[in-house]
Amino acid sequence: MQRRRFLGLAAAATTLGLTAGLSGCGSLGGDGGDVTLTLVAADYDLTGGDTTKKYWDGLVAAFQAKNPGIRIQVRVEPWTDIDRKVAELVKAGEAPDIAQIGAYADYAAAGQLYSADELLSIPVQANFLAPLVDAGEYKRTQYGLPFVASTRLLFYNKELFEKAGVDAPPTTWDELAAAAEKLDKKGVTYPFALPLGPEEAQAETMLWLLSGGGGYTDTVGRYDLDSQANIRTFGWLRDNLVAKGLTGPVAPGKLDRKSAFAAFASGKVGMLNGHPSLMRQAEKNGVTFGKVAVPGFDGREHASMGVADWIMGFKQNGHRKEIGTFLDFVFDDENVLKFAGEYDMLPVTVTASAAMQADPKAAHLREFLRTLPDSQLPPVGKTSWAQVSSSVKKEIGKAVEPGARPGDILGRLARQATAAESAE
Template sequence: MQRRYTSLAAAGIATALTLTLSGCGGGQGDRVTLKLVAADYGDGTGPGSRQYWDRLTRAFEKEHPGIKVDVDVYNWKDVDKKVADLVRKGHAPDLAQIGSYADYAAQGQLYSADELLSIPVQADLQPTLAEAGEVGRVQYGIPFAASTRRLFYNKKLFAQAGIAEAPKTWDDVAEDAELLKKQGVKTPYALPLGPEETQAESLNWLLGGGGGYTDDIGKYAIDSRANVKTFEWLRDELVDKGLTGGDPATLNRADAFARFADGTVGMLNGHPALIKQAEAHGIDYGTADLPGKDGPAASTLGVSDWMMAFQHNGHRTQVGKFLDFVYQDTNVLNFSRDFGLLPVTTSAAQKMAGDHRFGTLQDFVAPLRDAQFYPANKTSWPEVAKALKSEMGAAVGPKGDPSSILSDLQNMAEAADTAGG
């Protein structure tokens, strides 16, 4: 679930080892060790993803005694680089569960989803997530963890300010933020446009204003008129009026979440990980659809982390068996429950609905149907996202010029896209 809302993990240092008993290399009777590099979704207070994978691989190996799965788990800041280093050295793992897949797909290094997954499992992937994993209409990225965004608000602070319900429009947000400010709330609206996750916060607002990072045919449209007007509104109606508690360009998402959990933030856009954080601090919170320019936003940001399978070791059959096991409902729901992320299969999402054990998390599932994702199928996206993180926040500063900054970002994105293509 990014960049994000948490982190992935894993990169192996050794090449997957194939012990061939029949001499056929890759045949049904071979004993094979698969190498999986995975990300750690833990929050530092428990065993994290390692325990999840240990439990899952033991169950899989019991059903498939000819296949062993060796998992290396790394934190988010290291895992993508670990996989990249392995691939560069010619030791690609069989599987990697990381943040992006497009570069490897473009280089012809990955199996497609239909080469790996059984038809029922592939058909069960949530459609918006499966489509976000496509390059050239072929799916290479298999969604593993997902999240959407909703507005979180502090019910106690809202009540003290005389606010009866969550805002539905941007004007409501500004009005409610003014009321919270008058009550002495330090940060009426937390707007994290710092270098950690600016691309996420920005996209939520762009969608609410009828824009986005790309147009209907997939070309970058960062400097569209709708996007410029969105950032002008943020600058004029929230930041300049002192409703964000400081300069958004210096506020990271993790800090914004921590302030909400401390009870000093009135409202902010948040993903499911904030549920556990807020509840651990005893915050009486509510969630609502993201406000848009003229009403609730038609769509929200969806974020997915990806599972992919490299062709390097030739273990297609064994990898496919393992992935069919990974995406069984029990395993998908166990992961969602352990880490507060959304199920990536339709059947698991249906089972989550109405299950009290998942609490508020259920409210984040339905928005996946209409969610908008980063253009992760573009090889240029990592470079563009890096530029957004470093530049976007300045557009709403005291001397911010959204038109100029978004134009510069558009030019950079077009150049990166051309080079990548």
């Protein structure tokens, strides 16, 4: 069976500057020998507010009350900047003690991170969901600690379905295409929104590869982009959705996820693949929707794609024990559930997931929770993944253009991926 691998959310608020005052980060303070840890964290507030900063402020206050010898300085940065800024700090020899960002593999490969078993207590480390542990490994050792997760489901507009005479959400590709045709006849702008534009094409691609019985990698974890299953998948998309004009007025290769989500939230999309944050966006505009497992090509429910954001401890300042003490606190169920609940994300631990599953207030997330334990993540444990992902974003939209040869596009991507992997 293919190794389970997982990948964020975008946010848009800038808070405290990252570089100012960080040159002394992680040094021993002058007040009684207390250790000061620096944490750089991503901003998840989609409204431009400061809820992420408030979360960390509250958590740090509670932690320091129990651990007066350890102080935490938090900087919150927007997703658009945080990975780059942390990379710049590390390159300058000013690594933070802890970073909560989108990727870990490059730092693990460079020997700059503590492993999970060097940081966490055994109960905490053993409590992560299995696919997230797999995805956090570099060369069979876990360095990436999953901070928050989500999965993908097929969202559909109930009102548009009713008007088009679609009685039930699709469970197969053929049913999806038939529903899209009915929606198209009723003048729906995007019968099926297929965002293969450069924003997050690698995620939409993986959803379709998995539902078609393929994936980015083979059973032993090697890149396998031009497998017969993958070529079949993109040939089907080209012939049954794109060529028939069922994906809307914007070519899939130019349609970004953000635009597709906005169109769904404004009632212009019949169906699309989405993650939990889309629910609030649609509800805010009064769109009535349903969500089901992503249809498989043969009617079976195939593994869905999951995503995870990561938190990690850097070795540079030598505060292994203090970092571990803080991260054990971060992964307390109460803290995990508070953050996940704030942003309609999924908890990363077994016990917190069970608690959310049983909570009536989280009923809207149960379908996502159900798919998480068996989800597969992108191969984020490969240092080559960033390069491969970038190539997919640039090229994959061409594979579904009318008259395109998906095998040629996927073959070129496969050769690039193999070369990148060989260079690891």
